[in-house]
Amino acid sequence: MTAKHHHFAAAAQYRAACDCLEKRKYGEEVARLRDSLACVDEALKETRYINKAVLSDLNGLKNKVQEDLKRAVKDNDLIYLIPVPPKSELKTLDRASMVAAKVSKEVSDSSSMLGDHGEFGRPLFAKLVPYSVHVAASIYADRRDRLVNYTIIDELEGLTNKIHELLQSLHLPG
Numbered sequence: 001m002t003a004k005h006h007h008f009a010a011a012a013q014y015r016a017a018c019d020c021l022e023k024r025k026y027g028e029e030v031a032r033l034r035d036s037l038a039c040v041d042e043a044l045k046e047t048r049y050i051n052k053a054v055l056s057d058l059n060g061l062k063n064k065v066q067e068d069l070k071r072a073v074k075d076n077d078l079i080y081l082i083p084v085p086p087k088s089e090l091k092t093l094d095r096a097s098m099v100a101a102k103v104s105k106e107v108s109d110s111s112s113m114l115g116d117h118g119e120f121g122r123p124l125f126a127k128l129v130p131y132s133v134h135v136a137a138s139i140y141a142d143r144r145d146r147l148v149n150y151t152i153i154d155e156l157e158g159l160t161n162k163i164h165e166l167l168q169s170l171h172l173p174g
Helices: 002-022 026-044 052-080 131-169
Strands: none
Touching: 002 026, 002 052, 026 052
C-alpha cells in the first residue's frame, strides 16, 4: 500500500509538472519533478512487495521523470532563471472528481412508482404476512378440522349407522 501511495503521488506530481511546463511556470516544474522523483524513490524502497508489472511501471516513470528533470533544470538555469520554490511552498494537488452521483427517478421517488396506479404495480411483498401469523393460521385450521371431524362427523356417522340398522330390522327401505 505504501508503494502504491508513493507511485500515485509521483505520477500526480509528474502530471502537475507537465501542466506547469504548459503554463510557463518553469521553477515550479522543477520543484514538482524533484518531488516526483523523491516519491518514486520512496516507492522503490518497497521493491520486495511490489508486483513485476508495477515495478516496471515505476522504473519507466522514474526514467521519464529523470529525463524531464535534467531538461527542466538545464532550461531553467540557462534560459528562464526562475527561482525553484521549496516543496513546502508548492500548492497541494486537489483531488479530481471522477464521477458525479446521480440517482434515478425509480430510486429517488419509489413510492410514486408503486401501488395500484403506479408504473410498477403493487409492491412485490405487499401480501406477505409474518411467519408467526402463518403458524397461528395453520394451528387454527388443524384444530378446526379436528373438532369438526371428531365431534360432528363421527357423531353423525354413528347416528347414520344406527338408523340404517333400525330400518333394516324393520324391513324398511333405507
